[in-house]
Amino acid sequence: MARKIGFIGLGIMGSHMAANLVRAGYDVSGYDVVPASVEKLLQAGGKPAPTIAEAVAGAEVVITMLPDSPQVAEVVLGAGGVLESAPAGLLLIDMSSIAPETSLEVARVGAEHGVQVLDAPVSGGEQGAIKASLSIMVGGEADVFETARPIFEDLGRTIVHVGGHGAGQTVKAANQLMVAGIISLVSEAIVLLEASGVDGERGLEVLAGGLAGNRILDLKASTMLGREFAPGFRIDLHHKDMGIALSAARAAGVALPVTGLVAQLVSAARAMGHGSLDHSALLKVVEELSGRNT
Template structure:
């Protein structure tokens, strides 16, 4: 399990692949953007000119891609992973996609004797750079055990949550909680500002009580400064909230708060903030109040 093909060397994938190189793995990477491949080579990895080249000699293939269309193309396409991976290769898809897509990929892979895990992550760019990601894994327990050493290089919280697609369901739950907290922190800032209260002092108090959260710890200073340099873009969170609502329909449950938060995320995107960090929900809540 020393040879890794890594497809998707963007904001998240690039530092993740670099950590695997540092840990002693032989990593061959491919991305449609040359910059990501160049970073991998500079870190000591190898460049591939195609998906096929990246996976041909791999024991493990890791994909880290924006959405299900890219994953389907890379995995199921004529020049993709399943067409070129060796039997018993382990495919670890760390993208955030629809649970039903993860299940379909696992079913297709089984016909090629390729093992599959869905292993989406939480922690954003900072978590990827610090090797501090939370990793929620769906698939067979034996395959999870085989991949565990790789996961331990990339993250601090690694949990096998169930069968194929389960990792994506847990990631959907993660994303609805994250977006909801951003919305509430944003409303707290609006309330504090409008009431003439020092918002920084107020959030410092919140961060030390029952309202404490990782978002308050990591993002309150940048939110108060209205600095929304992306660690995780609104565009991607908009996609994720669509996954949340679709999963709720499939599970036949009502998630009314998630529906409202999804609309706030959609509003941020419609207002031109799609390329900004998801903490830019603050701009939406300020505009609602005319501030």
């Protein structure tokens, strides 16, 4: 398997993912528009790349971890981007969460340049990135997926090839609508418990042990009860993902009524100025609607 990796996008998730690849023995060159993020990679043992072209130079694999479709299009397809510098035979793994149609376009143009492409968005948040326990949903050719599997195994625990190009992004959209919906319901449970005079911690403890148990309760119950919303995954990004889910539903010709309602709650959180907070700050929206501001 390739040993030299260019990593573009060293944010909350990407910085930890790149560091894990360094620890796994890969030669990682990283680029980010924020100099402090590149410095973190240097401290982890990686190499700073002052430009995208220098991150790509000599790499056998390039990984992108970017906020949204426009950034992926610019970084991969634009002037000075990955494909402009990529040698034939490069493997490009886009691990961003973006629109499926953008992944299809990247794969199409990549093929014209002799570049193999996988879309491989992740779930698990910052802690999953830190612990290399991410869930990775991969779209693209099956044989290319198998080539990349050793890299994925250094980043996550649940790694599944879900279909052709763009399929990874569709599965990620489904993941995000479920996560936002569950956070909304956990928020409603907390508001109901506390408004009724029930100890929230004890109430959620017993809920977590029954059929209502879920990963949101496992990972976020204590911080939600403590109203601690330091971002592991920002409301702003989840708002983007809910838009992707609704667009995918429209393209597939299906109705997702609960997703539409939850998307409005996420939108409300942004309108209230909570976009930079963790997505568990949906609790603040439910409290506002209930007249229970904290």
